[in-house]
Every structure is written in structure tokens, then in C-alpha cells.
Amino acid sequence: MKRSDSESRLGLNDPDASLRAEDPGLASLLDSSSEVPRASLDAMHRDLAHSLARESGPRAWLSSRPTWLRGLCVGLAGLVVILWQFFFSLRADFNAYPGSALWLALFSFGTAFVLALTVVLWPVQRPALPEWLAPAALALSLALPIACCFSKVHTGHPASLVGEGENFLRLAANCFAYGLVMAAPALALLYVLDRRSNPRRWSLPMVASIGGLTANSALFIHCSSTRPVHLFFGHASVSIALALAYALVAAVAFSACRQ
Numbered sequence: 001m002k003r004s005d006s007e008s009r010l011g012l013n014d015p016d017a018s019l020r021a022e023d024p025g026l027a028s029l030l031d032s033s034s035e036v037p038r039a040s041l042d043a044m045h046r047d048l049a050h051s052l053a054r055e056s057g058p059r060a061w062l063s064s065r066p067t068w069l070r071g072l073c074v075g076l077a078g079l080v081v082i083l084w085q086f087f088f089s090l091r092a093d094f095n096a097y098p099g100s101a102l103w104l105a106l107f108s109f110g111t112a113f114v115l116a117l118t119v120v121l122w123p124v125q126r127p128a129l130p131e132w133l134a135p136a137a138l139a140l141s142l143a144l145p146i147a148c149c150f151s152k153v154h155t156g157h158p159a160s161l162v163g164e165g166e167n168f169l170r171l172a173a174n175c176f177a178y179g180l181v182m183a184a185p186a187l188a189l190l191y192v193l194d195r196r197s198n199p200r201r202w203s204l205p206m207v208a209s210i211g212g213l214t215a216n217s218a219l220f221i222h223c224s225s226t227r228p229v230h231l232f233f234g235h236a237s238v239s240i241a242l243a244l245a246y247a248l249v250a251a252v253a254f255s256a257c258r259q
Contacts, residue, residue: 059192062193065193067122067123078214080185081186082217086221089222090222091221092224106217109144112213113141113213115140116213119133119134120207134206138209141210141213141239142240144216145212145238146236148216152226157224161227162224162225168229171230175234176234178219179216182218182219204249204250207246209242211242212238212243219235219238
């Protein structure tokens, strides 16, 4: 008997031959899966072409920069927003506002900003961060603006008393819109610098928290009102709205990925 005939009978030339002989059901399953539908191949080709297209151009170059440099760019964007308020849009009661309370609030916002940015840009090749860190950072980024709403700092300036009464809705809407504009640079940079290689459950809500912290820092320096109702609906609501919107987008995206 020739060697090839022996191998064929033993199933050595066809690794699936022995399995097919033992289990007819498995044989039919292997036969049915051997042909990939044309539509599936076309979809795979489109996905591959789209992925390759995303890996070229200015955005791909920016997102490929080192993590520390991408973080520095976002941090500088936030710093420019803050400095703009100090030089061109400083709150009217700045001289009456207690310095220790002002700098403590800004330091708290900045610390939460750095923490959230670290979670968002953490490299996938490094050991994973603790699972509790992302939700804790998100909770902190929402708690700080809310805490500032109820910190009774001072009422010694006429401008600090605005934001209630008949002008409540108009002034709250103005600050809300202003906060969204101030959050836009950081959010736009995070979109451009995102590598999109390892989407995680908390990625988008954490991006929203960075925008919200930037907005609340700017509003804290820009708006002189110390009224809790105005601070909540005009300032803290920016962080809450961004977090909810980005969480909704994340839920829809992950739901689509599972299908």
C-alpha cells in the first residue's frame, strides 16, 4: 500500500476527516460554514477599507502622537480657556471673592481634570487601571460642580446676588450655553486625538467629564453669581448634560457592536 493511500484512510491528509466520520452532525456544520456569503465578504471589505482610511491623514497623525503629548495638548486647551476668563471675562466680584475659596475650587477642578484625562488616555499596552477608578473619577467630576453650588462663600457684592427671580431662566440659559462653548475646545481635541483602538465602557462619559470640568472652571471665573439655584441650573447642569449625552451615545455604540 502506498503511503498516500494510508494517510488518506487514516485522515492525515484531511484533518477534519476523522471528525467528520465520527460525528455526521459536525460534518454538515463544517460543510455549511465553508462558504461565506458574498454580502458578508462585501461588508468585511468595506469595514477594512474604512479602517485603513482612518489610519491616514492629519487626524491619524495627531492620534499617533505619544500619550503624554496628547494629554499636554488637551491640558493646554483647558488652560487657554481658563486664562481667557482671567484676562478678558473676569467675574465682577473677583476682588470680593475669598481668595482661598476661589483657588481651592480651581485646584479641585484641575485635579479632577487631570484624573479624568489620565483615565481617558491611559495606554492599552500598560497594566489596566483599577476598574473602580473610572466611575470614581466620573462621580468626582460631577460632585465638584454640584458642591460648589451650595458653598456659601459671600454675598458682599451686588453682582453675586443675580441669578434668581424673574431673570433666573435667562441667566441660567446664558451660562449653560457659555459653558458648552468653553467645553468645545477640549472635547474637539479629545475627538481628534482619540486612537479609537480600544473602546471602553467609560471612555465617552469620561470625555464628557473633561468637557464639563473645563466648562465649570471657566464659568466659576466668569460668572459672579453665588446663588445656588443659578449655579446648579446654569453651571453644574453643563457637566450633567454632557455626561448624560455621552453616556447615551456610548450605550448606543456598544449596543450596535454587540449586534
